[in-house]
Amino acid sequence: MSDPGGAVLHQFDDLDQQVEAGRLGMWAFLIQEVLFFGGMFAVYAVYRHRFPESFAEGSHHLDVLLGGVNTVILIGSSLTAALAVHAAERGHARGIVTWLVGTIVLGGAFLGVKAVEYSHKFHDGLIPGSGFVSAQFETENVEVFYSLYFVLTGMHALHMVIGVGIMIWLIALTLRGYITKERQQYIEFFGLYWHFVDIVWIFLFPLLYLLGRHG
Amino acid sequence: MSSHDEHHGASLRTYLVIFGSLLALTGLTVWVAFHDFGSFNTPLALVIAGVKGTLVVLYFMHVRYNSRLVWVFAAAGFLWLMILFGFTFSDYLTRDAAEATVQDVPAWPTR
Amino acid sequence: MSAQATSAAEPQRNYLNADYGIKSWLLTTDHKRIGLMYLLTMTLFFFLGGAFAVAIRLELATPHGDLVESETYNKLFTMHGVIMIFFFLIPSIPAVLGNFLLPLMLGARDLAFPRLNLLTWYLFTIGGVFTLYAVVSGGVDTGWTFYTPYSSTYANTHVIATALGVFITGFSSILTGLNFIVTTHKMRAPGLTWFRLPLFVWAHYATSLIQILGTPVLATAILLVGIERLFGVGIFDPKLGGDPVLFQHLFWFYSHPAVYIMILPSMGVISELISTFARKRVFGYSFIAMSSLAIAILGFFVWGHHMFVSGQSVYAGVVFSLLSMLVAVPSAVKVFNWTATLYKGSIQFSTPMIYALGFLGLFTIGGLTGLFLATLAVDVHVHDTYFVVAHFHYIMVGGALMAYLGGLHFWWPKITGRMYPEFLGKISAVIIFLGFNLTFFPQFLLGYLGMPRRYHVYPDEFQVLNVLSSAGASILGLGYLIPMAYLVWSLKYGKRAPSNPWRASGLEWTTPSPPATFNFDRTPVVTTEAYHYSEELGAPRTGTDVREVEIV
Numbered sequence: 047m048s049d050p051g052g053a054v055l056h057q058f059d060d061l062d063q064q065v066e067a068g069r070l071g072m073w074a075f076l077i078q079e080v081l082f083f084g085g086m087f088a089v090y091a092v093y094r095h096r097f098p099e100s101f102a103e104g105s106h107h108l109d110v111l112l113g114g115v116n117t118v119i120l121i122g123s124s125l126t127a128a129l130a131v132h133a134a135e136r137g138h139a140r141g142i143v144t145w146l147v148g149t150i151v152l153g154g155a156f157l158g159v160k161a162v163e164y165s166h167k168f169h170d171g172l173i174p175g176s177g178f179v180s181a182q183f184e185t186e187n188v189e190v191f192y193s194l195y196f197v198l199t200g201m202h203a204l205h206m207v208i209g210v211g212i213m214i215w216l217i218a219l220t221l222r223g224y225i226t227k228e229r230q231q232y233i234e235f236f237g238l239y240w241h242f243v244d245i246v247w248i249f250l251f252p253l254l255y256l257l258g259r260h261g
Numbered sequence: 262m263s264s265h266d267e268h269h270g271a272s273l274r275t276y277l278v279i280f281g282s283l284l285a286l287t288g289l290t291v292w293v294a295f296h297d298f299g300s301f302n303t304p305l306a307l308v309i310a311g312v313k314g315t316l317v318v319l320y321f322m323h324v325r326y327n328s329r330l331v332w333v334f335a336a337a338g339f340l341w342l343m344i345l346f347g348f349t350f351s352d353y354l355t356r357d358a359a360e361a362t363v364q365d366v367p368a369w370p371t372r
Numbered sequence: 373m374s375a376q377a378t379s380a381a382e383p384q385r386n387y388l389n390a391d392y393g394i395k396s397w398l399l400t401t402d403h404k405r406i407g408l409m410y411l412l413t414m415t416l417f418f419f420l421g422g423a424f425a426v427a428i429r430l431e432l433a434t435p436h437g438d439l440v441e442s443e444t445y446n447k448l449f450t451m452h453g454v455i456m457i458f459f460f461l462i463p464s465i466p467a468v469l470g471n472f473l474l475p476l477m478l479g480a481r482d483l484a485f486p487r488l489n490l491l492t493w494y495l496f497t498i499g500g501v502f503t504l505y506a507v508v509s510g511g512v513d514t515g516w517t518f519y520t521p522y523s524s525t526y527a528n529t530h531v532i533a534t535a536l537g538v539f540i541t542g543f544s545s546i547l548t549g550l551n552f553i554v555t556t557h558k559m560r561a562p563g564l565t566w567f568r569l570p571l572f573v574w575a576h577y578a579t580s581l582i583q584i585l586g587t588p589v590l591a592t593a594i595l596l597v598g599i600e601r602l603f604g605v606g607i608f609d610p611k612l613g614g615d616p617v618l619f620q621h622l623f624w625f626y627s628h629p630a631v632y633i634m635i636l637p638s639m640g641v642i643s644e645l646i647s648t649f650a651r652k653r654v655f656g657y658s659f660i661a662m663s664s665l666a667i668a669i670l671g672f673f674v675w676g677h678h679m680f681v682s683g684q685s686v687y688a689g690v691v692f693s694l695l696s697m698l699v700a701v702p703s704a705v706k707v708f709n710w711t712a713t714l715y716k717g718s719i720q721f722s723t724p725m726i727y728a729l730g731f732l733g734l735f736t737i738g739g740l741t742g743l744f745l746a747t748l749a750v751d752v753h754v755h756d757t758y759f760v761v762a763h764f765h766y767i768m769v770g771g772a773l774m775a776y777l778g779g780l781h782f783w784w785p786k787i788t789g790r791m792y793p794e795f796l797g798k799i800s801a802v803i804i805f806l807g808f809n810l811t812f813f814p815q816f817l818l819g820y821l822g823m824p825r826r827y828h829v830y831p832d833e834f835q836v837l838n839v840l841s842s843a844g845a846s847i848l849g850l851g852y853l854i855p856m857a858y859l860v861w862s863l864k865y866g867k868r869a870p871s872n873p874w875r876a877s878g879l880e881w882t883t884p885s886p887p888a889t890f891n892f893d894r895t896p897v898v899t900t901e902a903y904h905y906s907e908e909l910g911a912p913r914t915g916t917d918v919r920e921v922e923i924v
Contacts, residue, residue: 066328069327070330073335076335076338077334077338077341080338080341080342081342081345084341084342085345087342087346088345088346088349091346091350092349092350095350095353095354114287114291118284121280121284121287122280124280124283124317124321125276125277125279125280125321127321128271128276128321129273132276234323237321237322238322241317241318241322242322244317244321245318248310248313248314248317249307249310249314251290251310252290252294252306252307252309252310253306256291256306258302259294259295260295260296260297260302
């Protein structure tokens with residue numbers, strides 16, 4: 047059995063098998079994530095189909111600038127995550143740490159902007175539930191839009207927070223010298239997760255922020 | 262083994278090109294949103310987002326360089342999403358017509 | 373090795389005696405030990421769910437609400453459903469038998485992700501604790517379906533705790549499926565091609581697909597109900613513009629395929645049992661394998677048949693009705709192939725085989741009545757009546773549970789290294805079959821006559837059939853207690869099991885009973901197809917060959 051770096055776990059025959067199993071497992075995990083978010087997107091689609099005007103009016107109260115800036119930040123963080131994987135493939139521990147720290151900074155910036163947006167919504171009485179001021183809208187049912195806005199972006203933000211946690215753990219592992227070339231998959235699999243979170247936002251941005259802007 | 266994985270990912274240049282394309286498409290989607298394309302507004306936004314997502318999947322997530330099996334897995338998630346959307350909308354898109362045909366069915370509840 | 377050689381001596385080191393103490397179990401990553409931990413927890417849930425069933429049948433013995441109030445009755449059937457479905461039926465065969473057998477059947481040392489496997493047990497148990505909390509603190513009364521707006525707005529029982537329990541257990545199910553899929557793809561022994569796999573493995577692969585593709589949408593649905601209930605946010609609330617039917621779409625997107633999560637693994641078990649005890653290769657191997665996948669995929673196209681009278685568009689209803697009929701095709705392919713396997717087989721009526729034959733009959737009745745319910749117009753008549761209750765109990769108890777018990781008996785020697793008493797086994801299998809039919813067949817009649825489900829009082833005319841049903845339930849309950857007793861008894865007093873007591877083919881039978889911690893001392897090399905029984909009815913050609921491979 048070939049086990050150059052002592053990285054092969056007991057149930058596998060060799061590193062190839064272990065890497066491929068892990069990668070497949072990660073993709074299977076992402077499939078379930080797709081359907082988890084997909085359920086919420088389906089709810090969004092149904093209500094948008096039912097209340098197109100309400101959704102457009104609700105969307106007008108979101109800040110395109112902040113949303114756009116966040117999109118750029120998140121795409122940037124996807125790039126840094128990809129570069130961390132790139133460094134891991136070459137066994138460059140310094141590169142891994144640098145790019146992961148960069149990803150954390152960008153992810154943190156995204157969450158910061160998100161927090162600012164949430165606090166604006168709070169001041170404007172756009173928090174669904176008892177505090178929602180529906181009188182400010184011409185159409186009915188705008189609250190449904192905001193319920194979904196908070197559920198979707200909230201779940202997305204939760205995934206980012208978890209991602210940041212994983213990155214801190216990975217940085218610690220790298221600094222301890224645990225992430226060798228044989229264990230580069232730790233970084234690769236995290237990268238897959240982070241890119242997935244990025245893709246969710248790529249869809250959320252036009253679907254939440256950009257409705258009926260031409261009007 | 263390790264030499265085999267070296268060729269695994271994309272080159273730095275590719276990453277930067279993809280990053281640039283994603284930024285450009287983000288700009289495009291905003292631009293499109295502020296112009297009226299009639300009934301194409303939503304499809305356009307979804308197509309652009311779909312292209313962006315595909316770029317991320319193919320290059321940042323290395324599907325382009327992975328085995329066929331990974332490709333199938335990635336496609337399966339999307340396919341099942343379509344099943345969820347398709348059959349859910351088979352109800353919602355025909356419900357008004359159904360309500361017009363069948364008497365005494367309560368209408369869509371509104372406030 | 374011969375039967376005498378193993379039964380005479382103390383068993384050598386195996387996964388059970390490799391280590392002792394509670395920690396060696398709670399921190400184990402051995403798929404066989406985790407399977408046993410599931411067996412233990414799940415049996416507890418089974419008897420808890422059964423206790424609620426007893427209460428239901430006691431109440432329904434008389435037409436009037438003598439025993440419990442309507443509110444209590446609502447809680448009884450809800451908790452019976454929640455516990456039996458989410459904490460027994462869905463995990464039962466995959467998490468116990470699948471966990472134990474998948475690596476053995478694949479010739480692997482363990483699942484691809486052993487620690488993840490342990491995590492699923494903890495998630496399952498934590499989810500169970502939340503649900504138990506809901507039970508002891510007063511129960512929940514929404515029905516196992518958690519329909520909105522009742523669950524989100526009106527119910528004043530412990531919806532959140534129960535929903536959280538189901539949500540967490542869902543992740544356990546997803547991760548088990550993930551583990552099985554990757555294991556089947558990547559951990560097969562040399563020579564074990566896809567079409568040499570035992571049908572048990574095919575069935576579990578198909579099941580795992582559903583677990584990964586369906587369960588997350590249930591998580592979404594439950595999450596949205598929880599958010600709506602906690603924060604008063606309008607998502608499904610009609611008052612705020614929401615549509616309760618949308619919840620049903622999300623819920624059944626998972627929960628109809630979930631029926632196949634329960635039945636597909638049991639079909640895998642049945643294929644193993646029938647071929648072993650007919651001493652024949654399964655007839656139409658590839659048809660059975662492919663029909664498992666077909667059921668898993670078609671299962672996602674039919675969920676709307678639960679919503680024919682919910683306010684769903686009738687046009688969608690027509691489409692769903694038609695597609696639901698299609699599921700009958702792969703199901704029938706299986707039943708016909710099993711029957712053809714029996715034809716001219718050398719049939720041996722041992723306990724597992726009695727369960728398997730019982731399954732064949734009961735599943736056929738359950739499946740055919742499913743066609744009644746798939747028919748849009750007929751369903752409007754029998755919707756929410758005892759006809760539906762009888763139908764799904766024929767599938768889930770007559771089908772899934774019978775196969776689970778059959779499989780448990782079949783692999784009990786492998787799991788524990790002990791034989792169970794065969795005579796008691798046969799008796800109880802027959803008792804369960806008879807008790808089951810007496811319990812649930814009258815419910816078909818009741819439903820067709822119009823008795824609605826979920827009521828604790830009913831008109832006097834229905835009493836005879838209800839008493840029959842309750843009488844059957846007590847026989848059924850006895851039938852479950854007997855195996856429980858003798859299986860536990862056999863742990864200490866049962867005859868020691870040889871490595872292959874049934875002379876079955878299949879890699880798991882080439883290991884000692886019970887197997888060693890890492891299953892095989894040499895990686896097996898598979899050279900023949902599955903179920904390779906020789907023409908003469910002697911010992912099976914095991915279809916395996918061993919190759920020297922060192923084990924770390």
